[in-house]
Amino acid sequence: MNQTIALLKSHRSIRKFTEQAVSDDLVAEIVACGQAAATSSNVQATTVIRVRDPETRASLAACAGGQPYVADAPVLLMYCADLSRSAVACDIAGGEFHPGMTEHFMIATIDVALAAQNAVVAAESLGLGICYIGGIRNKPQEAADLLKLPEQVYPVFGLCLGFPDQNxxxxxxxxxxxxxxxxxYCADQVVSGIGDYDPVVREYYKTRTGGTKDSNWSQEMSSLVGKESRPHMKEFLSMRGFQMK
Amino acid sequence: MNQTIALLKSHRSIRKFTEQAVSDDLVAEIVACGQAAATSSNVQATTVIRVRDPETRASLAACAGGQPYVADAPVLLMYCADLSRSAVACDIAGGEFHPGMTEHFMIATIDVALAAQNAVVAAESLGLGICYIGGIRNKPQEAADLLKLPEQVYPVFGLCLGFPDQNxxxxxxxxxxxxxxxxxYCADQVVSGIGDYDPVVREYYKTRTGGTKDSNWSQEMSSLVGKESRPHMKEFLSMRGFQMK
Structure with missing residues (x-):
């Protein structure tokens, strides 16, 4: 096991950070590592907005459901899927942008995830801890307004960064x-895998919460996919120009 | 710049591989590194199908538009977004799966991209080269049939792996x-960035193709987003159970 693989396997989300600042150069390096990831047809559909303003950050934290680290982490990066830049380029080249395709939405969203994960690996290699903030999609229109996003851009998730104050x-x-x-696809492997995993998850939660959380993976999934999830998403994306044609 | 960051910044797609085999243990390690990536609400929506059968690989290569490395690379992994596993878990827990939400589709797709990118970093740290195969979405239903995917699972992209035979x-x-x-969001930075980048891309293509490709980024984007892209995608996803509700 080499050093990079050891690093990848040691990932856990960090939600409590020391007050040690992260320099602008370090943030630039981390985002640039994201740029180095593969990108579909070189579309480079990732835009990262660094938010420092305490009021904006408090508002974004409220969008995400009140997680305090969204407001307080040394660095908050908002990862956005951006087809506006490609539309501008298309216009420069004299072409006519063809908005609203499902496939373009997928390309842009996948691009962001690849870039963000590379950035995460870079950050962790520098001793930083990270936490993805998917909760920003609780109130994505409010987040888009705060970030002044043009059409064809939407916030996929946030990323909190800082030096860990927990382990x-x-x-x-x-x-x-x-x-x-x-x-x-082998459905049998799935069923037997869940059977093996459920008690492991139950034990993990018990240990981690001092016995207060008693749940397994199946129960967690029942909470997650057993109900509507962010039913505003379709309409929100459509308003941003992602009509899923 | 540490070793991991140098690795991330040195990424380029590899489309020609030596005949050196990649051991099953190495593939397992690479996929396991993908599992270590962050996952939304621990949904772990990634399923990886390793395809070895030459006929199936030839068919998948045809789906992807005839790229020979899809058939010939030492390893082909098909990365699939899988909510079927969560649906099974939900059923085990006595819940009722709520299919077709846009947000669930996004969670699953992003999950796959995060896991795949971690796997890519792991592979490259071991000296392997990789190439994402988004082209599989040219004929996703054929790919889904070849992989015998159940409902709530779709192929996001393939990943070719092997030791590089090009640099x-x-x-x-x-x-x-x-x-x-x-x-x-700062639109001015975007416009001026494209202006700086267009000649760089033109030079890159010229050098790489010995002068036969004369195009800049704006022109490439005009080709990409200036037309319909995979217009079958919406219907395909809907048939798989991803109705974008």
Missing amino acids: PEVKPRLPLSAILHEEH | PEVKPRLPLSAILHEEH
Whole structure:
């Protein structure tokens, strides 16, 4: 196991940071590492907005459901999927932008995730801790307004960065056999993998919460996919110009 | 610049591989590194299908538009967004799966991209080269059939892996100023960034193709977003159970 692999395997979200500042140069380096990730047809659909203003950050924290680190982490980066830049380029080249395609939405969203994950690896290699803030999609229109996003841009998630002031354990994952299949999808591996994983998750929560949380993966998934999730998303994306044609 | 950052910044797609085999253990390690990435609400929506069968690989290569490395690379991994596993878990817990939400689709797709990018970093740290195969979405239903995917699972992209038999230069990216904004979106930075980048891209293509490709980024974007892209995608996703509600 080399150093990079050890780093990848040691990831856990950090939600409590020391007051040590992260220099602008370091942030630039981290975002640039994101740029180095693969990008579909070189579209480079990622825009990162660094928010420093305490009021804006408090408002974004409220959008995300009140997580205090969104307001307080040394660095908050808002990762946005941006087809506006490509539309501008298309205009420069005399072409006519074709908005609203599902595939373009997917390309842009995947691009952002690849860039962000590279940035995360870079940050962690520098001793920083990170936390993705998907909760920003609770109130995405408010976030888009705060960030003054033009059409064809939407906030995918936030990313909090800073030097860790906690050391949580790495969360156990599904057994590899539930994830990695040979030749074709194998439902049996999935069922048996869940069976093996459920007690592991229950034990993890028990240990982590001193016994107050008693739940397994199946129960967590039942909470997650057993109900509507952000039902505003379709309308929000459509308003931003992502009509899923 | 530490070793991991140097690695991230040296990424370029590899499309020609030596015949050196990649061991099953190495593939398992790479996929496991993907599992270590952040995942929204621990949903772990990534399923990886390793395809070895030459006929299936040839068919997948045809789906992707005939790229020979899809058939020939030492390893082909198909990265799929999988909410079926969560649906099974939900059923185990006695819940009722709520299919078709846009947000669930996004969570699953982003999850796959985060896991894949971690796997890519792991692979490159081991001296392997990689190439994402988004082209699989040219004929996603054929790919889904070949992989025997159940409902609530779709192929996001393929990933070719192997030891590099070429050493292409790193592709230049947009200037950081076009990507990284402060406090809010800054359209001026975008326009001036494109202006700086267009001649760089033209020079890159000229050098790389010995003068036969004469195009800049704006022109490339005009080709990409100036027309419909995979117009079958909406219907395909809907048929898989991702109705974008």
